[in-house]
Amino acid sequence: MNRRALIKGSLLACAAAASPRLFEGRLLAAPRQTTAGDDEKFVREAAYWKKLTGTKVECELCPRACKVADGERGFCGVRENRGGRYVTLVFNRPCSMHVDPIEKKPLFHYKPGTRSFSIATAGCNVECKFCQNWEISQFRPEQIESIHQTPDDIVEGAIRSGSATIAFTYTEPVVYCEYMLAVAERAREKGVEGVMITNAFIKEKPLLDTLKVLGAIKVDFKGYTEDFYKTYCRGELKPVLEAMKRIAKAGTWLELVHLTIPTLNDDEKVIRQLAVWVKDNLGPKTPIHFTRFHPMYKLKNLPVTPVKTLERARDVSMDAGLKYVYAGNVPGHPGENTYCHKCGRMLIKRAGYIIKENLVQNGKCPCGEKIPGVWS
Amino acid sequence: MDRRKFISVGIGAAAAGAVAAGVKAVLDGTEANGAPRGGAPRRPVVAVVRAGSAKSPADLVRALYRRLVERAILLATGASGLREAVLGVASPSEMVGFKLNLLAGPRLSPSPEMAAALAGVFAAAGFSRERLVLWERTRAELRRCGYSQDLGATVAATDDPGAGYEDEPESSGELGSCFSRLLTRRLDVLVSVGVCKDHDLSGVSCGAKNLYGVIHNPNKYHDQNCDPYIPDLLASRPVKKALRLTVLDAATVQYDGGPLYSEATNAFFGGVIAGRDMIAVDSVARSVIERLRKEHGLKTLKETGREPTWLATAERRGLGVADPARIKVVEETV
């Protein structure tokens, strides 16, 4: 069974369930109904756009700044011009809902060992040739199965599943920011924090609004060259760097992932440049994860990343002065563990998403050093 | 009475590169040399057939559309008879899909009357209704535009149960998309049935832009005036192997404000534009649009920043002829 069908399957299973329940880590909610023939109930006026001449509008959500004619959609496929009014088509419209360990995001320094109620809608504002979730990110909302879930429904689901956070993830939360903001605000009122897993391809104003309601952000950083962003992601590097600086400046907890793809973004010199940039602009204690690539979507001609490549990336980055560098998607590898930046002691031992041991107490190493992160 | 004229557009220095000059001939019927020209065999033919008696889209009833479509297909194929013309496009053992462009709603989409006339022409050549498929992305669009009635053909949508898009994307140049399973699994022949309209991003939306409706992610391919994405789409395996004919319902030509209907910027044209070479058809349609823009004091598409450069790109890649000087336009009024 392909993944799109699997995702659909899980939601259809949702539709059959009488009440929210957990099954093999996946939340089977009680949706009000599926979307077939019912697209209009998910339509809301979009935030972050302006009128141009006539009925044309310009989206002000991401640096792409789509100029959208009446009847057309932005690049993301989830925002549409209707008679000169820009709307989102995915408010209350998740296409995926799972309960994951927070380590799966991955966020390693943010409430470790807790569950994260994870949701996504259709759509993305870039198109990575290696997208692991292209079957939802690269489709329009009406092309995939989705359910109706208000912010209250989501928060209730998170609380019932014992989740400490709600993760906006899988696709690109920037494109469903109206929904994300509404859910995160409601969640915070109920003591649940929102976390965003994003490409950080977002303009300043929506980013600043987002930072006000989120507890943590993980940025999927694609590669430290404009050419890589342009060729493999149809995005841009510079706005992403700017956004990450803003996140760091705001003090919102930030971790980076660098999906390391053989021959495309695994050049040691470039990785060193990235590490130096992170150290200088985000701080040396910003965690960065070099994760293993698996052939996917439009990049099926490349091998799985050798473990040695991840180890080299990790070594190079630590050599450049970064303190918390991880190897990802290699369960059991010592590079998955957290080590105190001062005394070098292993603080958190992991096996994949499972925490085997955690010595961090009150945010500190047994040596007394404060460990960066949000620990409770 | 049939007034039949053969018009060769853009021959010689006077018309070289001048799109509007070709259109003037098309619209005015002022071809200097009234006799058919024996152009080079590779020159594609585009038929522009208009209803002399019609004054508004409402006058274009099915029987009149039938005459327009028959003449257009006959002229576009250069066949000696209608049956031969149709059988030159497809064989009755093949499944023929007519991809409709219904995005703009009933006032600026191929009319069901025209589609029924087109299906009727194929049926008369021996095609069963099961092998003639009028299709669009969604049932909702088909319903909205009047495709729920009996039109002498099968009506299908990509969002029908059991249809959908392919599970895996197919790459072609910069484009990578999941194609409608109607095209990849059910149909042998693709006929693009579009309209003749301005498009805010691609410059014009006629035969080629209509095919954005066969892929799952059209919104990803609007940058740079859709160039090179439209040529990439035309060069893709599913489209290339199936595309055989383009027919535009040019009852109304919208020369600005597209892709949706704009009351203030359209004109009654009362015709059908057809050809085997989609790029040539779109080039001629572009000329019609440019001509109307000029008449209404509007800037050219290039001046407005949405020149359909993909036409020339497509020609460079051997996907058709965009240069008006190399297209044989045949105009006729019935």
Ligand SMILES: [Zn+2]
């Ligand atoms: Zn320590």
